[in-house]
Amino acid sequence: xxxxxxxxxxxxxxxxxxxxxxxxxxxxxxxxxxxxxxxxxxxxxxxxxxxxxxxxxxxxxxxxxxxxxxxxxxxxxxxxxxxxxxxxxxxxxxxxxxxxxxxxxxxxxxxxxxxxxxxxxxxxxxxxxxxxxxxxxxxxxxxxxxxxxxxxxxxxxxxxxxxxxxxxxxxxxxxxxxxxxxxxx
Amino acid sequence: xxxxxxxxxxxxxxxxxxxxxxxxxxxxxxxxxxxxxxxxxxxxxxxxxxxxxxxxxxxxxxxxxxxxxxxxxxxxxxxxxxxxxxxxxxxxxxxxxxxxxxxxxxxxxxxxxxxxxxxxxxxxxxxxxxxxxxxxxxxxxxxxxxxxxxxxxxxxxxxxxxxxxxxxxxxxxxxxxxxxxxxxx
Numbered sequence: 001x002x003x004x005x006x007x008x009x010x011x012x013x014x015x016x017x018x019x020x021x022x023x024x025x026x027x028x029x030x031x032x033x034x035x036x037x038x039x040x041x042x043x044x045x046x047x048x049x050x051x052x053x054x055x056x057x058x059x060x061x062x063x064x065x066x067x068x069x070x071x072x073x074x075x076x077x078x079x080x081x082x083x084x085x086x087x088x089x090x091x092x093x094x095x096x097x098x099x100x101x102x103x104x105x106x107x108x109x110x111x112x113x114x115x116x117x118x119x120x121x122x123x124x125x126x127x128x129x130x131x132x133x134x135x136x137x138x139x140x141x142x143x144x145x146x147x148x149x150x151x152x153x154x155x156x157x158x159x160x161x162x163x164x165x166x167x168x169x170x171x172x173x174x175x176x177x178x179x180x181x182x183x184x185x
Numbered sequence: 186x187x188x189x190x191x192x193x194x195x196x197x198x199x200x201x202x203x204x205x206x207x208x209x210x211x212x213x214x215x216x217x218x219x220x221x222x223x224x225x226x227x228x229x230x231x232x233x234x235x236x237x238x239x240x241x242x243x244x245x246x247x248x249x250x251x252x253x254x255x256x257x258x259x260x261x262x263x264x265x266x267x268x269x270x271x272x273x274x275x276x277x278x279x280x281x282x283x284x285x286x287x288x289x290x291x292x293x294x295x296x297x298x299x300x301x302x303x304x305x306x307x308x309x310x311x312x313x314x315x316x317x318x319x320x321x322x323x324x325x326x327x328x329x330x331x332x333x334x335x336x337x338x339x340x341x342x343x344x345x346x347x348x349x350x351x352x353x354x355x356x357x358x359x360x361x362x363x364x365x366x367x368x369x370x
Contacts, residue, residue, distance in 0.1 A: 038315065063315060073308055075315075127360040134367045153363075160362055171362065175353045176304045178344055179337065182366050184312045 022048060022086055026079050035076035038063040044082070050089055052097070054105050054143040061148040067184045068155045092150045095119070096143055106140035115146070121153065155185035202268065211264050221258035222267075224248055231271070233328040234287040235320055240328035246335050247271070274331050288324035290314075294333075303337065339369045 025048040029040045036044060041062040051057055057065075069081040077085070095118060099111040107115070109132050116123065116131075123131065135141060135149040159181045163171035173181070214230040215222050222230075224244050231239040247270060251263040259267055281297040282289050289297065295310045305313075317333040318325050325333060343365045347355040357365070 060316070067312070075308070075311060123363075124360060127363055130364045130367045152367075156363060156366060157359075160359055170356050170358050172354055172356050173344075173362075175341075175344055175348075178355070179303070179340055180305060180309050180312075182340055182370055183316065183336070184309070185366070 020083070022083060023079060026082050030079070035074065035078055036082070037076050038066055041066060041077060041082075045089075048086075050086065050093070051143065052093065053103075057147065058144050061144050061151070064148055064151045064155070064185070068151050068158075088150075088154070089147065092119075092147055093143075096146055100143075104140075106142050107146065108140055109136065112136070112141050112146065112149075116153075119150070152185055156181075159185060201265075207265055207268060208261065210268065211261050214264075219258075221256060221260050222248075222264060223258040226258075227267070231328070233326045235326050237320070240319060240332055243328045243332045243335070246332070274334075275327070278327050278330055286324070288320075288322060288326055289330050290324040294325065294330075297330075298334075298337070301334075336370060343369055 025044050026036070027034070029044040029047070030036045038059055039062075042057055042059055045051060045062070046056045065085055066075065066077050069077065069084055071081075095115045096107065099107045099115060112132060113123075113128055116128070131149065131153070132141070135145045137145070141149070160171045163173060165172075211222065212218075214226055216226055216229075224241065227248060228239045228241060228244045231244070233239050247267060248257070248259055250270070251259050251266045253263060277297065278289065281293045281300070283293055283296075284290075291310045291314055294313065295305075295307070298305060298310075313333055314323060314325060317329045317336075319329050320326055344355060345351075347357060347361070347365070
């Protein structure tokens with residue numbers, strides 16, 4: 001079973017957050033506490049053009065993004081987490097744009113499979129089918145859905161790995177934990 | 186633990202309604218007199234207390250729960266079940282909407298779900314509200330409350346299927362885990 005790679009490591013090069021071009025967008029939305037909520041993240045990603053020519057991200061997708069990196073369980077995102085997210089988003093967007101040759105804003109099931117495969121996910125046809133059914137509309141996957149899918153896969157894989165203590169490819173879940181992990185990812 | 190106590194709707198405090206009464210309601214809801222109440226007919230007949238349409242996802246869930254013939258609607262016999270289901274939920278909602286606001290806030294949700302036997306972190310109730318609150322009020326209306334409970338129940342059901350020894354723990358492979366999750370949420 002393949003564990004997916006998580007893309008490029010955090011960018012080196014910016015000694016202080018303030019010099020980072022992304023910091024401007026972030027701090028204009030975050031305010032004093034330096035944290036952003038799902039609504040604010042949605043605004044921030046729109047402002048910095050993260051979704052490019054595609055429709056802005058759904059609020060639920062933004063919520064999933066926050067949960068993906070929310071290590072302190074605060075329900076909000078700080079700048080470092082935002083940078084990590086941007087890095088991941090750029091990678092995913094690259095993949096999508098490459099596949100979306102006709103600029104329709106959607107890709108088909110086969111392209112989705114290729115995209116997931118290139119991220120290191122090697123799903124059986126059955127598992128792929130379940131994932132696609134949940135994140136496609138009439139056989140096509142829009143950019144927001146694609147990102148939501150990538151975010152969830154990363155979150156859930158993370159949760160799974162942490163419970164696979166013997167690294168054998170099976171994880172143990174206690175019921176209350178399962179409910180909470182599943183609903184927030 | 187919600188897990189072991191049979192998670193069910195409100196205790197039977199209402200006598201079953203008489204057929205004449207139900208038939209009256211059925212006819213009023215079945216606007217096109219097709220003999221089958223469709224999703225849209227049921228949606229129009231239900232109120233979530235906000236003057237906005239009842240959550241269509243919840244309507245679909247309810248219809249599919251009682252539609253024994255996969256016809257995309259419920260006939261009169263099946264409607265009895267729908268009526269009771271919704272009445273039970275109304276009773277539960279009224280019970281936990283302690284301040285009678287017409288909405289269930291985070292604390293009231295916590296009391297409701299704890300009452301059903303779930304053991305969830307305080308933080309998680311915030312996640313649930315954010316996830317299900319379509320009115321963006323930080324509280325859940327009647328339809329969104331039902332939807333939340335339906336999803337929690339589905340997750341519980343899928344967990345139970347894997348917990349063969351009923352000890353509240355499951356051991357699953359990566360793909361089994363993803364399939365469980367993406368099939369429900």
